[in-house]
Amino acid sequence: MSNETEAVIQIRNLSKVYRDFWGRKKVQALKSLSLDIHKGEVFGLLGPNGSGKTTTMKLLLGLLFATEGEIKILGKPASDVSKNERIGYLPEESYLYRFLNAEETLDFYGRLFDIPAAERRKRTDDLIKMVDLDHARRRQLKEYSKGMTRRIGLAQALINNPDLVLLDEPTSGLDPLGTRDMKNLIRKLRDEGKTVVMCSHLLADVQDICDRIAILHAGELKVLGSVEELLKKENSTQILTSKLSPEAVNDVKAVLEKHNATIESIDHPTSSLEDLFHRTVERSIERPGERFVPSGEPKNEPAEETAEAEST
Amino acid sequence: MTIQPADFDLAAGLLQWGKAMLSVISIFLGVALVAAVTASGKKGLFTVLDGLIRTVRDFASLSPRRVLAISRLTFKEAVRRKALLVFVVFAVLFMFASWFLTGESHRPGAQMKVYVTFVLTAVSWLVLPVMLLLSCWGLPEDIRLRSLHTVVTKPVRRNEVVLGRILGFSAVGTLILVVMSVTGFVWVQRQVSDETDLTCRVPVYGELSFLDRLGVPTEKGVNVGDIIETRSFIEGGTNATAIWKFPIASQPDELRLESRFEAFRTWKGDMEQTLRVQFSLVNEATGLKVPLPNTVNIAEFSTNEVIVNKTLTYKDNITGKDVTVDVYQDLTTDGTLQIHVQCLDRNQYLGMSQGDFFIRLADRSFATGYFKAVAGIWLLIMLVVILSVTASCFVKGPVASLLVFSLIIIGQFFHPFMAKILNENPEEKLKGGGTFESIYRLVRHMNETTALPEGFLTNTIKAVDGALVNCLWLVQHIIPDLSTFKMAPYVASGFDIPWNGSMLPAIVITLGYVIPCLLIGYFSLSLRELEAK
Ligand SMILES: Nc1ncnc2c1ncn2[C@@H]1O[C@H](COP(=O)(O)OP(=O)(O)OP(=O)(O)O)[C@@H](O)[C@H]1O
Ligand SMILES: [Mg+2]
Numbered sequence: 001m002s003n004e005t006e007a008v009i010q011i012r013n014l015s016k017v018y019r020d021f022w023g024r025k026k027v028q029a030l031k032s033l034s035l036d037i038h039k040g041e042v043f044g045l046l047g048p049n050g051s052g053k054t055t056t057m058k059l060l061l062g063l064l065f066a067t068e069g070e071i072k073i074l075g076k077p078a079s080d081v082s083k084n085e086r087i088g089y090l091p092e093e094s095y096l097y098r099f100l101n102a103e104e105t106l107d108f109y110g111r112l113f114d115i116p117a118a119e120r121r122k123r124t125d126d127l128i129k130m131v132d133l134d135h136a137r138r139r140q141l142k143e144y145s146k147g148m149t150r151r152i153g154l155a156q157a158l159i160n161n162p163d164l165v166l167l168d169e170p171t172s173g174l175d176p177l178g179t180r181d182m183k184n185l186i187r188k189l190r191d192e193g194k195t196v197v198m199c200s201h202l203l204a205d206v207q208d209i210c211d212r213i214a215i216l217h218a219g220e221l222k223v224l225g226s227v228e229e230l231l232k233k234e235n236s237t238q239i240l241t242s243k244l245s246p247e248a249v250n251d252v253k254a255v256l257e258k259h260n261a262t263i264e265s266i267d268h269p270t271s272s273l274e275d276l277f278h279r280t281v282e283r284s285i286e287r288p289g290e291r292f293v294p295s296g297e298p299k300n301e302p303a304e305e306t307a308e309a310e311s312t
Numbered sequence: 313m314t315i316q317p318a319d320f321d322l323a324a325g326l327l328q329w330g331k332a333m334l335s336v337i338s339i340f341l342g343v344a345l346v347a348a349v350t351a352s353g354k355k356g357l358f359t360v361l362d363g364l365i366r367t368v369r370d371f372a373s374l375s376p377r378r379v380l381a382i383s384r385l386t387f388k389e390a391v392r393r394k395a396l397l398v399f400v401v402f403a404v405l406f407m408f409a410s411w412f413l414t415g416e417s418h419r420p421g422a423q424m425k426v427y428v429t430f431v432l433t434a435v436s437w438l439v440l441p442v443m444l445l446l447s448c449w450g451l452p453e454d455i456r457l458r459s460l461h462t463v464v465t466k467p468v469r470r471n472e473v474v475l476g477r478i479l480g481f482s483a484v485g486t487l488i489l490v491v492m493s494v495t496g497f498v499w500v501q502r503q504v505s506d507e508t509d510l511t512c513r514v515p516v517y518g519e520l521s522f523l524d525r526l527g528v529p530t531e532k533g534v535n536v537g538d539i540i541e542t543r544s545f546i547e548g549g550t551n552a553t554a555i556w557k558f559p560i561a562s563q564p565d566e567l568r569l570e571s572r573f574e575a576f577r578t579w580k581g582d583m584e585q586t587l588r589v590q591f592s593l594v595n596e597a598t599g600l601k602v603p604l605p606n607t608v609n610i611a612e613f614s615t616n617e618v619i620v621n622k623t624l625t626y627k628d629n630i631t632g633k634d635v636t637v638d639v640y641q642d643l644t645t646d647g648t649l650q651i652h653v654q655c656l657d658r659n660q661y662l663g664m665s666q667g668d669f670f671i672r673l674a675d676r677s678f679a680t681g682y683f684k685a686v687a688g689i690w691l692l693i694m695l696v697v698i699l700s701v702t703a704s705c706f707v708k709g710p711v712a713s714l715l716v717f718s719l720i721i722i723g724q725f726f727h728p729f730m731a732k733i734l735n736e737n738p739e740e741k742l743k744g745g746g747t748f749e750s751i752y753r754l755v756r757h758m759n760e761t762t763a764l765p766e767g768f769l770t771n772t773i774k775a776v777d778g779a780l781v782n783c784l785w786l787v788q789h790i791i792p793d794l795s796t797f798k799m800a801p802y803v804a805s806g807f808d809i810p811w812n813g814s815m816l817p818a819i820v821i822t823l824g825y826v827i828p829c830l831l832i833g834y835f836s837l838s839l840r841e842l843e844a845k
Pocket of ligand 1: 018019026027028029047048049050051052053054055056092843
């Protein structure tokens with residue numbers, strides 16, 4: 001944990017209520033979220049669909065206005081546009097201009113930053129090569145496949161060589177090669193000292209590359225901590241063998257009983273983040289309104305039920 | 313449409329602009345403050361203050377680079393969305409135009425009138441709707457497809473988005489207009505067979521007053537019963553005189569007087585024989601009256617030209633000697649030249665209005681007038697783009713289009729009406745009071761001049777009416793007066809477009825909308841989350 005280092009993002013008591021045109025409440029998408037993200041880390045924002053990940057990112061960027069709470073991002077409030085000079089953002093779906101081609105797209109976004117023309121051209125070229133779109137650089141984005149659009153979206157997010165990169169489901173729509181490249185890229189960004197915040201549903205990937213994660217459910221923070229610590233399970237052992245016959249399993253059981261151990265489950269091995277994720281979400285559904293608990297275990301005290309907590 | 317419009321008073325215009333701006337801003341700020349304070353108490357005050365500071369900062373740090381990037385994008389978008397297909401319509405229109413327009417008339421100038429009117433009307437009717445739709449739909453589409461999301465997560469200020477859009481669409485409009493108007497110019501020149509028909513006269517109009525048949529000054533001449541009462545008539549063979557006072561700014565060797573009078577005959581007479589008219593130059597101060605050497609036989613339905621030389625010789629009535637005078641030295645007083653017009657035929661009448669008689673200065677080239685009119689269309693395009701982009705910041709495309717369209721219609725036709733209600737012209741002061749006062753009078757069966765009873769009710773009624781009038785004043789000053797943008801008729805009738813009466817107000821009106829619209833657009837985009845609306 002690197003609590004001492006500078007917090008790039010500080011979120012305090014952030015709540016967001018979506019309202020309709022008349023100001024009536026539609027959805028409470030975020031409930032009192034507090035979170036620090038530090039310089040140089042890769043932070044994973046997890047949670048089931050509709051848990052408020054994208055909402056959080058949009059609030060950080062000032063695309064949405066917080067109902068309550070405060071945000072400091074790169075030392076500035078979210079409403080300050082000048083913070084965007086150092087931020088790169090890949091939206092959930094690539095919202096780009098479909099009548100532009102790859103080159104024009106990067107050139108356009110480049111012009112929005114204070115980058116000299118020569119440098120802009122060089123970066124455009126480098127980024128197009130980096131995301132493997134060299135063969136399609138002159139084609140309009142409306143002809144692009146989903147993965148190709150995703151790639152150009154990523155390139156667009158990096159055009160200003162940002163210090164803070166916000167990636168909303170960066171791997172969605174990418175092929176396995178692209179996914180691998182994406183992971184390598186995120187690692188590279190971290191090595192360059194940049195801060196990366198990403199949402200993803202691919203837990204194996206998150207486990208691979210994230211330093212710290214937060215799991216949201218129904219707008220509430222359920223789990224926060226470093227991946228390593230969250231997944232460490234000191235009082236259990238996992239044995240991986242080749243496939244066992246039922247008799248062999250019985251034998252193993254007997255051996256374990258002899259050593260006073262019990263079998264908790266015999267299963268095909270799963271990634272442990274996936275476990276944590278499922279457990280967190282299931283518990284959260286069982287006991288709504290429960291607050292942040294390290295390592296996904298429920299607290300012993302009865303959970304405080306908030307009046308507006310919506311159980312799903 | 314040949315009469316010089318009143319000169320535009322720039323200072324008064326700016327003053328009114330300031331007043332309107334101030335009213336709108338204070339209303340806006342008041343509403344914002346009240347809303348913020350009722351919603352979140354003291355904190356609301358700071359929110360508003362914070363917003364104001366941010367506004368100032370955003371406008372101070374406006375970056376031409378980003379604005380230009382967005383306008384380039386807008387231009388590309390319009391081109392790739394095939395806005396330029398409008399050229400095809402234009403081309404088709406022109407291919408068939410000559411079928412319908414040729415052989416209209418042999419009167420000089422009439423041919424040119426038809427062609428020029430056609431070209432300028434076609435151009436504005438093609439460009440304006442295209443620009444209106446393009447700029448009303450651009451931004452809402454951008455918001456709906458959320459491509460604007462990606463843009464505003466770059467260091468782009470919302471005012472840069474608005475300004476960039478305005479400039480981009482203006483560029484599109486300019487391109488379309490330039491291509492069409494140049495094509496139209498070449499086309500007109502090829503269609504009009506007689507080159508000399510393509511004139512661009514620069515008129516100096518004078519003030520017109522009359523002497524009746526006994527030589528007594530009157531404001532108007534005789535009305536011969538025309539339905540349209542624009543022309544006043546003087547009776548022939550009497551003392552009835554039309555007096556024209558022309559301002560003299562330059563002193564050319566020859567003064568060209570051009571007239572176009574209407575004849576009204578009380579007896580048929582010799583139809584071949586036209587009416588005879590005597591022009592005389594008069595110096596009121598010295599009493600000197602110099603009749604021009606020849607009477608003029610006026611040709612009806614066409615123009616008559618009289619050349620006045622700088623030096624004139626006439627026969628003095630008393631001494632019978634020839635006297636030579638200088639027009640500018642001896643006949644011009646305080647920069648004004650007085651010309652008297654009399655009809656010599658007894659019982660015939662000569663009709664005229666202010667626009668029928670003018671000094672014709674050196675002509676400008678036809679191109680000058682034509683492209684000035686094009687500039688008028690261009691200014692209107694700018695105005696439409698500015699209004700449309702602004703409207704599209706807070707409502708969706710269809711609503712924005714409708715809104716701007718209504719503004720244009722109101723601005724085109726309803727300004728005189730609003731001015732009338734506002735009692736701006738003291739001569740046409742409405743009787744019976746404002747809305748509520750007149751309703752009250754109707755209900756109580758009072759006539760419109762009876763004084764209302766003193767008391768609370770009367771005061772309330774007057775106060776409400778006063779407030780309504782102020783609202784209307786604001787509306788009148790917010791909605792652009794578009795009649796000044798109509799410049800084509802000048803060119804079509806072979807006249808130059810007056811700078812002070814037409815070009816300047818059009819420019820000022822357009823510029824006047826830039827700042828308020830930018831502010832409105834900025835606030836509409838800043839105060840709102842840009843989720844699909
Ligand atoms: N524009 C909107 N208007 C109203 N409600 C919204 C809007 N956007 C999101 N929501 C609601 O807010 C909640 C959180 O949505 P959000 O998009 O943040 O979820 P997410 O965690 O990103 O989900 P996913 O994994 O599907 O991307 C959901 O209940 C959603 O319905
Ligand atoms: Mg999402």
